[in-house]
Amino acid sequence: MWRYAVPALTSMAFLVLMLAPLPISLPAMPHLALMAVLVWAMLQPALMAPWVAFCIGALADLLFGQPVGVNATLFAMATGTMRLAGQMFGRHGSLFDWLLVAAVLLGFALLTGPLMALAGRPTTVLPLLWQWLTSVAAWPLVVRLCAAIQRKLAASAPHWRHG
Numbered sequence: 191m192w193r194y195a196v197p198a199l200t201s202m203a204f205l206v207l208m209l210a211p212l213p214i215s216l217p218a219m220p221h222l223a224l225m226a227v228l229v230w231a232m233l234q235p236a237l238m239a240p241w242v243a244f245c246i247g248a249l250a251d252l253l254f255g256q257p258v259g260v261n262a263t264l265f266a267m268a269t270g271t272m273r274l275a276g277q278m279f280g281r282h283g284s285l286f287d288w289l290l291v292a293a294v295l296l297g298f299a300l301l302t303g304p305l306m307a308l309a310g311r312p313t314t315v316l317p318l319l320w321q322w323l324t325s326v327a328a329w330p331l332v333v334r335l336c337a338a339i340q341r342k343l344a345a346s347a348p349h350w351r352h353g
Contacts, residue, residue, distance in 0.1 A: 193343050197230035197237045200339060201246050204332070205253060218320055220328035223250055224298060227265055228291055229336040231272040243269035257309030264301055268294050284333070292326045 205223035212219055227246055230238035247265030251258045271294050279286070299318040306313045 193347060194237055196339065196343060197226075197234055198242050198246060200336060201226040201230065201238075202249065205246065205250055209253060218324045220325040220332075221295065221298070221321055222325075222328070222332060224261075224265060224268060224295070225291070225325060225329060225332040226336060227269055228272050228294065229333050231269045232276060232287065233336060233340050235273050235276060238269060240266040240269045240273070257306065257311055260302065260305045260309060263305065264298050267301075268298055271297075284330075287333070288326075288329055291329055292322075295322050295325050298322075 201223050204226040208219055208222050210219075223246060227238060227243045231243070244262045244266040247260075247262035248258060250256070250261040250265070254261070272290075275290055299322040300315070302318050303313055303315050
């Protein structure tokens with residue numbers, strides 16, 4: 191039964207990892223938590239429902255000191271987009287996934303600014319675009335790690351559903 195919490199727990203672990211300081215002056219930390227949510231929305235859509243993504247996003251808002259609801263709303267929207275894309279396009283290659291995620295992450299970055307301004311904390315788009323760029327570059331690593339976790343779960347529990 192604990193296996194059903196693995197996608198959410200993995201995403202929260204990535205969220206905590208994002209709190210690690212980087213030894214550079216640019217805001218270059220990829221959005222690891224959002225990417226983990228998106229990977230699990232593709233691998234196990236039933237276990238990464240938009241409401242789960244909303245809760246992870248709300249935790250991100252609290253941990254990062256952002257207005258509560260910004261990440262929560264965008265995580266849920268991004269998850270819904272990935273689930274919709276999965277229904278519309280079915281199974282596809284990793285390059286398609288990468289391009290789709292790049293578009294979803296760009297939408298996330300471009301919507302973060304207006305939502306932050308709406309919450310009374312305007313932010314410039316440049317740091318968000320840096321984060322988008324590093325996130326797109328880090329996508330294959332996040333996919334590989336989450337897929338390895340998925341394979342281990344599948345090997346340890348024959349009834350574990352794939353997708």
